[in-house]
Amino acid sequence: MAVYDDVHGWNTLPFLGAGEFYLEYGDFDVSLTVPAGFMVTATGALANPTAIRTAQERARLARAFTDPGQVVSVITRSEAIANATRPVPGTRTWRFTASGVRDFAWAAGSGLRWDASTWDGILVQTFYHPDATPWEDANAMVKFTLRHFSGALGRYPWPQVSAVEGLVEGMEYPMVIFCPSLQKREDQYWVLMHELGHQWFPMQVGSDERRYPWMDEGFNTFADYDAAEAFFKGTAYGDTVRRELLGAYAATAIPGSEQPMITKPDEVRQLYWTAYQKPALMLSILRDAVVGREEFDRAFREYVRRWKNKHPQPADFFRTMSNATGRDLDWFWRNWIYTTARLDQAVDSVRATSDTTFIYLSNRAQMVLPVTLDLRYADNTTETRTLPVEMWDLGSRFTYRLTSAKRLASATIYPRRVYPDIARDNNSWKR
Ligand SMILES: [Zn+2]
Incomplete structure (x- = not known):
């Protein structure tokens, strides 16, 4: 469904990959008829669990709710391996319902492991092949991140989240994320976390991914570094x-x-x-x-x-x-x-009179940012002064007047190294 908004009217630009979806919110009621031996997970909550789940699966799943500290194997490794080759005749119809979501996705397969845990009543599910052993940690990773993002960005609003291991390099849909199995723990965490972060941007905050990927990929990536x-x-x-x-x-x-x-x-x-x-x-x-x-x-x-x-x-x-x-x-x-403006803040020179030290600063490129000045005195004491960005309203040169009887030994811009200053060799003055 195309979004009609009050800026562009009908948004009919197609999915590109580089520019993704721009989608409207809606309610879904989906029935999927699949081979009886298949496991299915999807956007939404399973509406017919008694018809689908075995008594053992229901009992194990219940344990994830009664003991939220635990990751429960709903389908164990040996069960998954047995299921992969066990023929099950016929079909089964899985019914999922979801409200207020911008898309619907599903995954199905046989011989999958299934782990479950809960956080704050939300079901965290991971589905993976028996040989995808890095995924034994995936449930705990997703759960940690669900809690982290809920605290940083607002509580996750849906009853469950499913992470599915497979060939897809990393892709997000409401309540379902797809990630490969990665040997390096940092990489495995990063992809799971990143796809989970999309549950906020754009699944909840429904920006136009097709025109402005920085508003979903970028905001998500920013939140990812914190996580x-x-x-x-x-x-x-x-x-x-x-x-x-x-x-x-x-x-x-x-x-x-x-x-x-x-x-x-x-x-x-x-x-x-x-x-x-x-x-x-x-x-x-x-x-x-x-x-x-x-x-x-x-x-x-x-x-x-x-x-x-x-x-x-x-x-x-x-x-x-x-x-x-x-x-x-x-x-x-x-x-x-x-713009592609870059930052180059500099200490040009320093001149001292008996009671005032003049620190001559300049902004040598197009980007402006506040200045943090690290001062060291001859007596080896130090202090930090923060100058607001409005200093550059007066032009690209600024004279900072330091009224102190103490003799200045050095002045350095950007001591915390958080700025992408393109020329660091002009950031310091030393007596
Ligand atoms: Zn992404």
């Missing part, structure tokens, strides 16, 4: 994973080659950068260096709340973030989304 940091907390991977965004920036944000984030997916050459990584870096910087964590998190959650089951355009996101933070952020979106 990965939480899941792998205290490990080298967890403590450093977000840094890869700055590495990607250095490798990809090349003048003449990089395209603005707003570029139509039909024309994008580096989709992983413009639709996934750059938006994640953008929101990390907005949160950590411009708005502040608490205020940002509240505003971002408010965006999810206001636009749930609706169709936000980019401007709706900008307005919600401005409205919820009380800040004019137009300058920020303009730089990050509509």
Whole structure:
């Protein structure tokens, strides 16, 4: 079904892959008639469980609810192997119902393992082939992430989520995600988590994926870094994973080659950068260096709340973030989304009189951001000064007057290394 919205009218652009779906919300009542030996999972809740489930399956599934700490094997490895070759004559009809979802997907097969657990009454299911052993951890991974995203973005609204192992590299539908089996634990977690994150963007916040992949892939990827940091907390991977965004920036944000984030997916050459990584870096910087964590998190959650089951355009996101933070952020979106502006903040020089030290700063490229100045004095004391972005309203040069009798030994911009500054050699002055 095509979406009719009040911006474009009928949205009839076809699925491209690079630009995905733009879908309306609806209620589904689907009956699937499949070979009797098949296991099926789908968007929605199974409406005829007594006709479908064996008594043993029902009893095992019930244990997932009575003991939420546990991951229950509803179909064990040996049972799955036996099921794969056991002939079952005839067919069975599975009926699924779902309300308020933008799509419907299903998976079916024989000889699958089935694990189940619950979080806050929500059923977490994983289906996988007996030889896909990394998936023995998948249920716990999905459950952890369901809880994490529910806290960060608002509670997961549906009764179940199914993760299905298979050939698909990673694909999301309401309540169903598809992921391959990956040997490296970090990779396995990342794909499961990423597809689960799509249950918020775009399954709940129904943005136009066909025109603006950065509003679903990008917002999701931003949330993914938080989830990965939480899941792998205290490990080298967890403590450093977000840094890869700055590495990607250095490798990809090349003048003449990089395209603005707003570029139509039909024309994008580096989709992983413009639709996934750059938006994640953008929101990390907005949160950590411009708005502040608490205020940002509240505003971002408010965006999810206001636009749930609706169709936000980019401007709706900008307005919600401005409205919820009380800040004019137009300058920020303009730089990050509509241009390929790069950042080069510099300390040009320092001059001192008896009671004032003049620190001459410049903004040598097109992007503007606030300045964090790390000051070290001759007596070895240090302090940090944060200068608001409005400093650049006066032009690309700014003189910071430091009234202190103490003698300055060094001034350094961007000590926290969260900015993608393209020329770090001009960021410091030393006496
Ligand atoms: Zn994705």
